[in-house]
Amino acid sequence: MTYLHNxxxxxxxxxxxxxxxxxxxxxxxxxxxxxxxxxxxSLGIVAFISFFVGGVVTIQTALNISNPLIPKYLVGFATxxxxxxxxxxxxxxxxxxxxxxxxxxxxxxxxxxTEQIDALEVMGINALNYLVFPKFIALMLYPxxxxxxxxxxxxxxxxxxxxxxxxxxxxxxxxxxxxFIPFHIIYAFIKTFVFAFLLATIPSFYGFYMKGGALEVGKxxxxxxxxxxxxxxxxxxxxxxxxxx
Amino acid sequence: xxxxxxVHKSFGDAHILKGISTTFENGKTSLVIGQxxxxxxxxxxxxxGLFTPxxxxxxxxxxxxxxxxxxxxxxxxxxxxxxxxxxxxxxSMTIAENVMFPLKMFTKQSKSEMxxxxxxxxxxxxxxxxxxxxPSEASGGMQKRVAIARAIVNNPKYLFCDEPNSGLDPKxxxxxxxxxxEITDExxxxxxxxxxxxxxxxxxxxxxxFLKDGHKAWEGSNETIFKTDNDAVTNFVYSSDLFKKVRKMxxxxxx
Numbered sequence: 077m078t079y080l081h082n083x084x085x086x087x088x089x090x091x092x093x094x095x096x097x098x099x100x101x102x103x104x105x106x107x108x109x110x111x112x113x114x115x116x117x118s119l120g121i122v123a124f125i126s127f128f129v130g131g132v133v134t135i136q137t138a139l140n141i142s143n144p145l146i147p148k149y150l151v152g153f154a155t156x157x158x159x160x161x162x163x164x165x166x167x168x169x170x171x172x173x174x175x176x177x178x179x180x181x182x183x184x185x186x187x188x189x190t191e192q193i194d195a196l197e198v199m200g201i202n203a204l205n206y207l208v209f210p211k212f213i214a215l216m217l218y219p220x221x222x223x224x225x226x227x228x229x230x231x232x233x234x235x236x237x238x239x240x241x242x243x244x245x246x247x248x249x250x251x252x253x254x255x256f257i258p259f260h261i262i263y264a265f266i267k268t269f270v271f272a273f274l275l276a277t278i279p280s281f282y283g284f285y286m287k288g289g290a291l292e293v294g295k296x297x298x299x300x301x302x303x304x305x306x307x308x309x310x311x312x313x314x315x316x317x318x319x320x321x
Numbered sequence: 322x323x324x325x326x327x328v329h330k331s332f333g334d335a336h337i338l339k340g341i342s343t344t345f346e347n348g349k350t351s352l353v354i355g356q357x358x359x360x361x362x363x364x365x366x367x368x369x370g371l372f373t374p375x376x377x378x379x380x381x382x383x384x385x386x387x388x389x390x391x392x393x394x395x396x397x398x399x400x401x402x403x404x405x406x407x408x409x410x411x412x413s414m415t416i417a418e419n420v421m422f423p424l425k426m427f428t429k430q431s432k433s434e435m436x437x438x439x440x441x442x443x444x445x446x447x448x449x450x451x452x453x454x455x456p457s458e459a460s461g462g463m464q465k466r467v468a469i470a471r472a473i474v475n476n477p478k479y480l481f482c483d484e485p486n487s488g489l490d491p492k493x494x495x496x497x498x499x500x501x502x503e504i505t506d507e508x509x510x511x512x513x514x515x516x517x518x519x520x521x522x523x524x525x526x527x528x529x530x531f532l533k534d535g536h537k538a539w540e541g542s543n544e545t546i547f548k549t550d551n552d553a554v555t556n557f558v559y560s561s562d563l564f565k566k567v568r569k570m571x572x573x574x575x576x
Contacts, residue, residue, distance in 0.1 A: 096395075102425055191409035198369050198481075199423055200398030 086281050093209050093277075096202040103210060110214035114176050118221060121175060122168055126159075126225040129167070130232030133158050138242035148243035152233070152251020157260075159229035165264045166312050168225045169271040172218075173304035177279035180211060181300040184283030185293040193284070208280040218272035219265050226264070263319045270315065271308050278304045322346050323368065323479065323511055328377035330363055337363045338374065339535040347478075348509040350502055350525045352516050355532035356557060361515040362406075364532065365483055368513060369403060370394060381479065399427050402472030402510075404482040404501075408464040410456040416467050417443070417452035423475045442470040446500060462493035466500070473504055480505065482514040486521060494518060498525050519564055522546065531557070547571045 097103065137154040184207055187193050196203040230252060237248045282300035286292055323345040330338040337360045345351045353361050366372045368379060370386060379386045381397060389397060410419050417439050424435045443449060446466040456464055465485055472480055482501060486494035502525045505512040516522065522529060526543040531554050538553040546558060547568055559565045 096391075099426060190407055190412070191405045192411055194366075194371060195403065195405060195409040195411075197371060198398060198401060198403040199426065200395040201426060 082281075085285065086277070089204060089208070089281055089284065090277060092202070093204045093212065096205060098201065098206050098209070102206075106206070106210035107213050110210045111217060113179070114211065114214050115217045115221060118172060118175060119224065121171070122221055122225050123228050125171060126164065126168065126228040127232035127235075129163060130155060130159055130229030131236030133163065133229070134233035134236045134242065134248075135240060138237065138240070147247075149247040149251035149254060151237055151243050152248035153254050154251075155233035155237075155248075156230055156252045156256075159233070160226055160260055160264055163229055164222050164225040165267045165271065166308065168222060169268075169275065169308050170305050172221075172271075172275055173279075173301050173308060176215075176275055177300050177304045178297040180276070180279035181283040181286075181297045182293055184208075184280055185286045185296050188284065188286055189289055189293060204280075204284065207284070208276065211280060212273070212276040215272040215276040216269070218275070219268045222264070222268045263315075266319065267312060267315050270311055274304055274307050274311070278307060322382060323513070324378075324380045325368070326378045326380075328364070328367055328374045328379060330360075330367055330372055330374045337535050338367065340377070341532070341535075341537050342377075343530050343537060343540060345511055345513050345528065347511050348505065349527045350505045350512045350514065351528040351530065352514050352522055352526040353530045353532060354516055354522060354526075354557070355538075356517070359532040360535040361517075361532055362483060365481055365513065365515050369401065369481055370398065399423075399475065400478045402475070402477035402480045404465065404468045404472050404480070404485050406483045406485075406487055408456070408461075408468040410464060410467055410471070412456050414456075415452065416448070416454050416456065416459065419456065419467055420470045420474050423471065427475060438474060439470075442474045443467075445473075445504075446470045461488050462490075462497070465489065465493075465497050469497070469500060469504070473508070473510075476508065477510060480510045480512040482512070482516075484515050484517070486516065486518045491520065494520065495524070501525065519558060522558065523567075533557075547575075 098106070134151055134155045137158075138151045141148075141150060184193075187207070193203050193207070196206055234245070234248050234252075237243055238245050279297075279300040282296045282303070286296040325344070326342050328338050328341045329336070341364060353364060355361050363372060367374050373387070384393075384397070386394070386397070410416075411422065414422065420439045420442060421435050424430055424438060428435070430438070439452075440449075443452065446469055448463065448466055448470065451459065451463060451467070456467070459467065469485075480501070485497050485501065489497065498521050501512060501514065504510065514521065514525075523543050526546070529541055529543065529546055530537060531539040531551075533553045539549060539551045541549060546554065549555065559568050
């Protein structure tokens, strides 16, 4: 029953988020602040992880292609496919569920604990629109982060491939360009938009409706990470089935 | 004037407010007192519209809250100021930004007009030089004064304070009490304060409502509280030796 109640409350929260918009001059500042916190603030960790995981994907692929009949350029091909289809949109989103999601839950949860949300409501402000909507808009720039993750993943793969002596630069680039299907990029960005929506709303839900004190803020952050990750994995499966099979 | 008639509020099986009726008059400082767990905060949150009573009516100057449309409720809330127990200042904003926040949200004033108003109210609460401080850099007493400044910046008709003296030393608590009293008189605000600070009761309680286990056990003023023989009130208010002596002296002086 609790699960059903939470699902209902989650969708009601989303509907409420779009009602009674906050004054644009105030909202603009909030959106810019959230872009800085959620998007710009995540670029460093995303770049670091993407570059090195791209390298690891390349090394693993190269080491597992032991048959001399398999051309070396397949290393570049496999890296590109792994990075674009799964690693950048899905794996980075799980990491973002930890970084951005726990930030959202703890910041909104702390506002709940310290009665700042009550203060907004007493003033007649739609607290959901004020707090969650700017995060939702800011995360619509999330595909920009994923584009960087894709680029750096392939670049990291190239560096590992060439400097690790697994194949030549020409072979790697040939593999990266081989059998390129533009729809795969569209598929990756459709997933990215869906995950961005989850990243903005699920952590906000757990922060906004939490009860208790500081300990509960920590618990809410953990729960929000678990459920955001579960929903990302589940929707990743459903979207892949719908769009690629 | 705020009129409360037979308000009931429950959470699950816990019946918190059990048919409370009272009135809070314009230009007066009214205190709601009672032990922890007596239902004071729930009652205040019902007055603010944060909780919806299952039964009973709350009206503001004749307008019944539960019958108002969404827009009317929002307009009414814009006329309310609230000082929370923990101040509830927005910790991402400076003190001046906190005070300016209601003006930004609800008025079309220019930036200079808003700054003038913020300067005025911060001066009114004796915080002329704290504009650029963050709430975390302010003391408890300063935070309370900022909360009062934020609550009055939009010229509210109704001011609600949830234990404004909690966690403050006696001298600062008196400053806060006097400030609320002065502001109430100056702007003819309907002020309701939740408190269990007996100094506040004696100093500023023009009307006192005593809650016990969710019931209204007694109501009167800081004058009549000395004379009452209501056991629940005397057990609560005169539980300390100091207040027993004060009461004895008052009765002796007035005999």
